[in-house]
Amino acid sequence: MSGDQRVGSVPVTNLDRILYPSSGVSKKEVIAYYIRNAPRLLPYLSGRALVMQRFPDGVARPGFYEKDAPPGTPDFVTLFPHRSRTAGREIRYVVCDNPDTLVWLANLAALELNIVLARTDDPERPDMLLFDLDPEPPAGFREAVEAARALRELLGDLGLAPFVKTSGRKGLHVVIPLDRIYRFDETRTFVHAVGLLLARRITGVVSELSGTHNPGTVFVDYLQNAAWKTMIAPYSLRATAEATVSMPVAWEELREDLSPEDFTIRTAISRTGDPWKGFFDQAERLPAVNHD
Numbered sequence: 252m253s254g255d256q257r258v259g260s261v262p263v264t265n266l267d268r269i270l271y272p273s274s275g276v277s278k279k280e281v282i283a284y285y286i287r288n289a290p291r292l293l294p295y296l297s298g299r300a301l302v303m304q305r306f307p308d309g310v311a312r313p314g315f316y317e318k319d320a321p322p323g324t325p326d327f328v329t330l331f332p333h334r335s336r337t338a339g340r341e342i343r344y345v346v347c348d349n350p351d352t353l354v355w356l357a358n359l360a361a362l363e364l365n366i367v368l369a370r371t372d373d374p375e376r377p378d379m380l381l382f383d384l385d386p387e388p389p390a391g392f393r394e395a396v397e398a399a400r401a402l403r404e405l406l407g408d409l410g411l412a413p414f415v416k417t418s419g420r421k422g423l424h425v426v427i428p429l430d431r432i433y434r435f436d437e438t439r440t441f442v443h444a445v446g447l448l449l450a451r452r453i454t455g456v457v458s459e460l461s462g463t464h465n466p467g468t469v470f471v472d473y474l475q476n477a478a479w480k481t482m483i484a485p486y487s488l489r490a491t492a493e494a495t496v497s498m499p500v501a502w503e504e505l506r507e508d509l510s511p512e513d514f515t516i517r518t519a520i521s522r523t524g525d526p527w528k529g530f531f532d533q534a535e536r537l538p539a540v541n542h543d
Contacts (some may be wrong), residue, residue, distance in 0.1 A: 260351060270362065276494045276516055284519070285356070288519075295485050296484060300346065300479075301365065302367075303363070304362065306360050319342050319344075329348050329349075332344075347364070362490050363489060363490055367480065368481075378428065382424070382445070384424070387470065389466065389467050398455075405452065413426065414428075417514060419514070420495070426482075429534055438476045439477060442476050443458060446471030456471060458473065485497060496515060498514035
C-alpha cells in the first residue's frame with residue numbers, strides 16, 4: 252500500500268493489514284468503525300486524557316500501552332501535558348476531541364481506548380464513578396449480570412440511577428455520572444462501601460482486595476476510582492479474537508443469556524438507539540453510606 256492514502260485529511264497506511272486474525276478484521280474496518288461511531292464515542296473521549304493500547308501487528312501478537320503521544324503526532328491532535336510523580340517526568344497525553352484524531356488513533360492500531368475518570372480542566376475531581384464487576388472462574392458473565400442487577404437495585408435504594416455497559420471482556424461496568432464536587436478518595440470510598448453492602452445482600456460477591464481471586468466470585472473492583480486510573484471507553488474496541496466492543500446496554504437487555512460476544516465490530520453497527528444518551532446531563536450527587 253502506498254503511504255499517501257488519506258481518510259479525509261488524515262494519512263493512513265496498510266489498510267489491508269489484518270488486525271483481528273480470527274475474525275478477519277482489517278485496519279480499514281477498524282477505521283470505518285471508529286468513524287461511524289464518532290458521534291457516540293467523542294463525548295466520552297473529549298476533554299480527558301487517553302491511554303492507548305496499541306496492536307500494530309494485530310491482536311494475535313502482544314500489544315503495548317502508550318500514555319505519551321508518539322513522535323510525529325500531527326498538529327491537529329490536542330495534547331495535555333501532565334507531570335507524573337510516579338514516572339518522574341512530564342507525560343503528554345492525547346486528548347481525542349475530533350474525528351480526525353479518532354482516525355489517526357485507528358491508523359496507529361490503537362484498538363483499546365482507555366479514559367481517565369476526570370476531565371483535564373480538573374484532573375482530581377471525577378465526573379464518573381465506576382463499579383467494575385469482575386467475575387473469577389468458574390463464575391462468568393452470567394454471575395456478573397446477576398451482580399449488576401442487584402447493584403442497580405441497591406443504588407436505586409440510595410436514590411441513584413446507574414448506567415451499565417459490557418467491558419468487552421468477561422465483566423460489566425456500572426457507571427454513574429457525577430457532579431464534579433468530589434475527590435477520588437471520596438468516590439473510591441463510596442464504591443467500596445456499596446460493594447460491601449452488596450456482598451451482604453447476595454452470595455458470591457466480594458469487595459475486599461483480599462477476595463479478588465476467590466474462585467466463583469464476582470469482585471466489585473473499586474480501585475480504578477483514582478486519579479489517572481482508567482476505564483475502557485464506551486464503544487471502544489477490545490483486543491479479543493472476536494473484536495468485541497465495550498457496549499453500553501439498556502438495563503432491560505441485561506439478561507442471563509447475554510454474552511460479551513454479542514457485541515462486536517460487525518454486530519455493533521446494526522444497533523439502534525443509545526442507552527447512554529445524555530449521560531453527562533444526568534450528573535448525580537452521592538448519598539452517605541453506612542456499611543458498618
